[in-house]
Each structure stands twice: as C-alpha cells, then as structure tokens.
Amino acid sequence: MFPIFDLTLRLNGFPIGQARQKLDSILAVNDRDYETFLEEKKRELAHFHLKHNPFYQALVGKDAFENWEDLPIMRKIDFQRPLAERLSNGYSEKKVFVNKTSGSSGDPMVFAKDKPCHALIWANIMRRFGWYGVDFNRSLQARFYGQSMDWFARLVLRLKDFLSHRYRFSIFDFSDAGIEKILHKFRSTQFDYINGYTSSIVQVAHYLKRKNLVLKDLCPSLRVCIVTSEMLFDDDRILLEQYLGVPVVNEYGASEVDVIAIENPDGRWLVNAETCFVEIVDENGKVVPKGQQGRILVTSLYNFAHPFIRYEVGDYGVLDLSGTAKHPVLQKLIGRTNDVAVLPSGKKPAGMTFYSITKKLFGDEGNVKEFVITQTQLDTFEIEYVADQALSEAEKNNMEKVFGDFLEPGLHYIFIRRDGLQRSKSGKLKQFTSRVSS
Missing domain, CATH: 3.40.50.12780 (ANL, N-terminal domain)
Structure with a gap:
C-alpha cells in the first residue's frame, strides 16, 4: 500500500x-x-x-536563569x-x-x-x-x-x-x-x-x-x-x-x-520522555518525590516556535518509583485540577471520587448507561443520568447513605433522568463539574 x-x-x-x-x-x-x-x-x-x-x-x-525550577509555571x-x-x-x-x-x-x-x-x-x-x-x-x-x-x-x-x-x-x-x-x-x-x-x-x-x-x-x-x-x-x-x-x-x-x-x-504507562519532560509539583509549585501526587507539568522539548515550558496541563498525577529518566512511568492519573469538590466541612475531595463511587453504586446491570455529576451548591450535587428506567427511591437512598459514609453527612443529591447528556462541542463528556468556588 x-x-x-x-x-x-x-x-x-x-x-x-x-x-x-x-x-x-x-x-x-x-x-x-x-x-x-x-x-x-x-x-x-x-x-x-x-x-x-x-x-x-x-x-x-x-533573559537568563540558573535553576530550572525558578522558571515560572x-x-x-x-x-x-x-x-x-x-x-x-x-x-x-x-x-x-x-x-x-x-x-x-x-x-x-x-x-x-x-x-x-x-x-x-x-x-x-x-x-x-x-x-x-x-x-x-x-x-x-x-x-x-x-x-x-x-x-x-x-x-x-x-x-x-x-x-x-x-x-x-x-x-x-x-x-x-x-x-x-x-x-x-x-x-x-x-x-x-x-x-x-x-x-x-x-x-x-x-x-x-x-x-x-x-x-x-x-x-x-x-x-x-x-x-x-x-x-x-x-x-x-x-x-x-x-x-x-x-x-x-x-x-x-x-x-x-x-x-x-x-x-x-x-x-506500564510509559511517559513520553523522548519529546517531553514531565514534572509533578505540589500546590506551591515545588517538585514532589516519585510516588507522591501533584499537578502535572509538561515541557515540549523541541518546540522552538512557541514555548510550552513547565506548562500545567490541568491534571493531577503520580510518577512511579520504578521509572527512570529515560523510561518514566505514570503510576496514576487522578483527574483535572479544577474538578475538586468543596464540602461544608472544608474537605476537598477530588471530583472523580464522586464519579467513582456512583459508578460502582449504579453497578453494571445495563439500566444506567451514562451519568455526570455537578456540584451546584456547597452541600448539593446534581446527578444526571441516562437510563431505561428511573432509579428507585431505595436506590437513591442507598447512594445517599454511601456518599454520607464516605464523605460527610448532610449532603443533598438531586437525581435527574435525561434522554441524553450534554457533551462539549468536541464530543467529550465532562464527568464532574463544580460550580462552587474553592
């Protein structure tokens, strides 16, 4: 061919x-x-x-620098x-x-x-x-x-x-x-x-x-x-x-x-060390040791037309201890940095925590096909879902109990059954969104 x-x-x-x-x-x-x-x-x-x-x-x-970490994110x-x-x-x-x-x-x-x-x-x-x-x-x-x-x-x-x-x-x-x-x-x-x-x-x-x-x-x-x-x-x-x-x-x-x-x-989730340099940093922008969670920064090593140097892609991740400079390993990708829930107690779980729990609670019986979660207020979450049949009150109560045990009590959940879920213009499905300022 x-x-x-x-x-x-x-x-x-x-x-x-x-x-x-x-x-x-x-x-x-x-x-x-x-x-x-x-x-x-x-x-x-x-x-x-x-x-x-x-x-x-x-x-x-x-127009000059000494230490790599002195360069801005x-x-x-x-x-x-x-x-x-x-x-x-x-x-x-x-x-x-x-x-x-x-x-x-x-x-x-x-x-x-x-x-x-x-x-x-x-x-x-x-x-x-x-x-x-x-x-x-x-x-x-x-x-x-x-x-x-x-x-x-x-x-x-x-x-x-x-x-x-x-x-x-x-x-x-x-x-x-x-x-x-x-x-x-x-x-x-x-x-x-x-x-x-x-x-x-x-x-x-x-x-x-x-x-x-x-x-x-x-x-x-x-x-x-x-x-x-x-x-x-x-x-x-x-x-x-x-x-x-x-x-x-x-x-x-x-x-x-x-x-x-x-x-x-x-x-093994091999990081691209051939054309990129990947760092994991904490909330203060300091590089964390392998095995610790942080924000992902990427440098495009060969792009001389446009700088992407210590560029924050918007995700949390963890580099594996087993990785080397030539063969770094991504141990875990946790989710978007801007998808963090803020609870009344001040606790800030990653939004994907809600998604993961809900996914397991819905089970794999074929009724619930897709769902997204939106935090609309400090104590309120909307769960929009597509299903052949509406969730029963018992199913909803069970979900609320599990969330209360895992996160904190007193949270409110609104379940909305949809014919279809709204995707972005690109077709991606944004699985968790918070409308509450951190």
Whole structure:
C-alpha cells in the first residue's frame, strides 16, 4: 500500500524522514546518560525562548536563569493573547503548524508548533502505536472523536481522515439505532484498530453486552483499542476488553503539547520522555518525590516556535518509583485540577471520587448507561443520568447513605433522568463539574 500518511506529512511541510532520524538519535542515548541529555535539552530550549521569544522573556521577567525550577509555571491563562504575539522571532503563523484545543476544560486555546517539532511528535506517536501492530500508512482506524457541525469544516475533516487512513464515527448519537449503524460499518469494513474518546467507546461496549455480541466476531481484522482524552476506569477496561474482544490501551495526552504517556505491551504507562519532560509539583509549585501526587507539568522539548515550558496541563498525577529518566512511568492519573469538590466541612475531595463511587453504586446491570455529576451548591450535587428506567427511591437512598459514609453527612443529591447528556462541542463528556468556588 502506498505510504499516503507519510506523503501527506511531507506535502504539508513536515519533514517526517528527518524526524525519524532525529528520534533514532534520541533513542540511542543510553539510560545512564539520559538524565544529562534531558538537562541539556531543557536548558537549550529555555535559553532559546529567553533570547528569541519576547512573550516568554516578559513572562519570566529576565533573559537568563540558573535553576530550572525558578522558571515560572505556564498556564492556559498566559496564552490569552493573539498567537502572533507568542511566536518566537523568525516564525510566523504561515510557517508553523497551528491548531487549537477542544476547550472541554475551558475556553479553546490556539497554539503552534514548528514543523520539525510536529513531525518529530508524529514519528514518536507512530513508533509507540507500532507496539501494537498499528502502521499509520496501512492500518485502518475506527475513529471516535468529535467533529464540527459546519459543513465545510466537516468536508475538510473527511479529506483529512481519508489521507490519514481512518473512518470517523458520529459520537453524538448512541441510541440503539445509532449504535446499530456503527456495528453495520464494522461488519462491512476491515478495521485494524479503534482510537477515540473513552466514554464513546464504552457506550458501544454496553450495547454489545446487552446484545451478547463481541465486536471482534463482527470485525475479525480488529487488533486493539486505544482510548484517550477521558478517564479509563478499571471496570470500563474489563467491559471493553470483554465485548470488544481486543486489548485496550490507555493513552494520555494534550493536543497543545504531545502524547504524554501511553501503555506499553507490559501494561506500564510509559511517559513520553523522548519529546517531553514531565514534572509533578505540589500546590506551591515545588517538585514532589516519585510516588507522591501533584499537578502535572509538561515541557515540549523541541518546540522552538512557541514555548510550552513547565506548562500545567490541568491534571493531577503520580510518577512511579520504578521509572527512570529515560523510561518514566505514570503510576496514576487522578483527574483535572479544577474538578475538586468543596464540602461544608472544608474537605476537598477530588471530583472523580464522586464519579467513582456512583459508578460502582449504579453497578453494571445495563439500566444506567451514562451519568455526570455537578456540584451546584456547597452541600448539593446534581446527578444526571441516562437510563431505561428511573432509579428507585431505595436506590437513591442507598447512594445517599454511601456518599454520607464516605464523605460527610448532610449532603443533598438531586437525581435527574435525561434522554441524553450534554457533551462539549468536541464530543467529550465532562464527568464532574463544580460550580462552587474553592
């Protein structure tokens, strides 16, 4: 098959051949020397932006630094200005890769990567997906991502999907009829792998369970499912692997920087230390030891067009003690930093705590298909859910008791049954939201 994906990258000015050579040189650095290698790359990047990027120089407040941790933590709010004002000298919007975040955790943010950096990122993604037999030039992807409602933007996206060897499913209709259309496509198409939002693929798996079907029986060519963008819970992984009939791989990334971590075939969540540097810091911005929870910072090591240095992606995580400089391991991804509940007692549990408890309480009987939780007042939580039958009073009372025992008594819960849940424009399902200021 003609390597159309590589050709598309080259035609758009992304030097994929050179990027692969550079990636090979990075991978050739041995474990013993990798920490020194990373330090050199970090300092080279920061010194470049302090010299050639007025935006970053103003943010730092000086044109030099001694200690890495003295550099400021960059946040999305720092980028609320025109992109042209944030680019390094010598770069323009016409000469870089420009995109924007989905805005699922706030306002969308326009960002840029220089073309060699973007090519290097793709070379590394292709290498890591290759662990599972995925070849971007040959393997057909079943894609569960969002898409624009604008007809022209959708037309452009269809062309992009064709050139990227993937078929994009609608993720805005998970009725039985909508999922049957999805399954019909799987029956008639030799898909090699699935990639997309966790919650969307879980909906398909729930339907397969109700119908006592396994997707690989319908589509024997299917090899693997790689989920991204949303939390993957242990019971969802079990459900997916049983009813998709293929291994499930957890990917974690941020479009403005890179793939941050992806599971390897041994089940270890390997951090991308080839093109990124990942730190875990406490609430005061100090690096915490491995094994301790904190805010995730990411530095895009090869992006010279636009600085992402010690950039706070908005998540909490833990690095495993077993990791090394060359092979760091993400032990746990806990959830968004802005998704923290504030209780009347002053206790501040992570919002995903509510979601995890509720998920287990609902069980896996097929009645409740999806749900989201919103804290509307200090002591009040709305639980919106999609179900064939409304929850009984006994089920609601049991949930309230468990929440009271686990968190604190005196909290109020409002249960609202919906025909469907509101997703972001990108199609993501935001599972917990707090409207209460911390």
